[in-house]
Amino acid sequence: MVKFTLRSGLRWKVSLAIAGVGALVAVALSLVVHNAARASMINSSRDTMDQRIQLAQRYYQSNGRTVLHAKVDDPALPKQLREAAAIGQRATFVQDSGGAPQVWASVPLNNGKILSIHQPFQDRLKILDDLDKALIIGSISVVLGGCALGVLIGGQLSSRLRKASAAARKLADGDRDVRVREAIGGRVRDETDDLARAVDGMAQALQDRLEAERRVTADIAHELRTPVTGLLTAAELLPPGRPTELVRDRAQAMRTLVEDVLEVARLDGFAERAEMQEIELGDFVRRRVRTFSPDARVTVVRSAYVSTDPRRLERILGNLLANAAKHGRGPVDVTVEGRVLRVRDHGPGFPEDLLREGPSRFRTGSEDRAGKGHGLGLTIASGQARVLGARLSFRNADPEAEGGGGAIAVLWLPESSPTSTGTFPIIRVPD
CATH class of the missing domain: 1.10.287 (Helix Hairpins)
Incomplete structure (x- = not known):
């Protein structure tokens, strides 16, 4: 079963979090402002209608005529206002019938009739629509501003973490002069500095040990x-x-x-330094293999001139051939292709822990390798490769695609001389 995972950067997580919180706050405030404005406008309209009904009542009682579009015993008068008039109360009522709300005001007359006025809430709704548009624009501005702020803050934090990660990788590769705290720099003092100091302290303790x-x-x-x-x-x-x-x-x-x-x-001790010479790799390998393992088969697909330490390269090749002779089965094939050197046997292959963790001293791997050697040959080969600035990798052959099983050790020699610390250069691995 294949599991798909979504990997995103810290800056986008922070920006999304800030944008999400900003959106929630903006929506909540918009709803509160909208409801408060609507309630305030309706209450204001009810007060206005109450004043109008009182003016219309005085005019009707003095002149017997209606003004301000007032009506007597309007058949559309809501039930609530009829009930209020029955007990002699002046009242207002908001009737929401699906469209624009109707604001009513009524008052009982001396002759037992009911005088009422109603007006749609249409004008105030336009003001409320304008307010909603302003709230929407403001909410979008808050979300966009939160995104920009999140990208800025997350970018700074992500940059510091990337610098710390790069420094930690250099430290793991053997560059003992690297310090994570110095690598991240900056004047900000946060949890990243605490992490950097902890990593530096741990690295120093491990180095001392x-x-x-x-x-x-x-x-x-x-x-x-x-x-x-x-x-x-x-x-x-x-x-x-x-x-x-x-x-x-x-x-x-x-x-x-x-x-x-x-x-x-x-x-x-990382104190070893290579003494570089220019050699022709194909001819060098042929002569050394003839000395170390005469039965091994040498194939030079394409030779190349390389700048390397012949003594250390000879040590690597000899250890790889000795490992193939002790733990594998013949025939042993040595292939030179440009700057790439491969040594393959046709035995049981490398143990899984070696493929996963790399060579380890005094660990010989699986049971069929027990009692043969001390696990130092591949450890020395890897260390000498590091001094040369090369890279040594180990894998097992595919029995179907590569004509049977077996262990394959591949040495990539660099195009330039190794660094002063013997760290790995960037080498493009051919497909």
């Missing part, structure tokens, strides 16, 4: 080099035989592990 762990790891590995070297030297003095071969093999494995741990520690 990682640096401490790196130093401990490097110190332990460095202290192990001397006894491991002595152990190898002593193993060479043992008499020939199967036990001697086992001791030499394990001592050599320990020495390789110590050297790998030292290399990881140096890479984690």
Whole structure:
């Protein structure tokens, strides 16, 4: 089942919220003003009609004639006014018959008859219509003004958050000089500053902890080099035989592990710098693959001259081939296409946690990879790629579309030299 999500920017959410609140307030105020104005106008008309009926009553009682369009015992007189006249009361009444309201006024006469006047509320309705138009224009102006204010406020907040996000990504990529609080800038002190300071504090604490762990790891590995070297030297003095071969093999494995741990520690320190040279990638790969893995198949689709560190590139290629030999199955294919280098085996593929999280030291992945290596080969390859300013990615082959399964490691070499911090350049990935 596919779920669709609507993603909108913060500035539009803020503007819509302000516009919505403004619209609600404008509608509420318009209704209150409209009803209050209508009630005031009707009451004013009733007062006017009451004054007219009193004047018409005095004139009728003195002259016996009606004025001001007054009528005696009007058959259209509302029932409410007849009831008021029956108890001797002068009254006014608003009759709403679907069109313009009729304002009535009546008074009982001495002869038992009822004198009444009525007039439509038409003129006042025109004034009320004009008032409604003004209220509508004002409400629209309030909504548009709220939208503009929301875009302005939301834009400033969104800009600060985008700057904070970009700084956090640089920090995650290894640029230790970046500070989120300095990146967002501005004189405004709000929750964004609190978030930036918290992120900077967390990043600094993590960096301090990682640096401490790196130093401990490097110190332990460095202290192990001397006894491991002595152990190898002593193993060479043992008499020939199967036990001697086992001791030499394990001592050599320990020495390789110590050297790998030292290399990881140096890479984690972000102090490594590449020594760039111009090389022809296709020829370089052919010669190195012939040394590392003679059985691997090399295909040069299109060669290119690249500026890179040959020693570090050789280390990456050797680790990728060693990983394919240990954890995959043959044949191993190495493809060069411009600045892109691919190494593929036909084994079970990379484990899901490696594809999701990337290489991790001392984690060998699935059960079928247990006991083969220490998980440092791909970690070192990724670290060396970062020093080169390259990008190393891992994926599994599609069994149907790519002629069987297997693990595929792809190295994209940059078009320019790496940055001073060894961060990733922007590399366009071919489709």
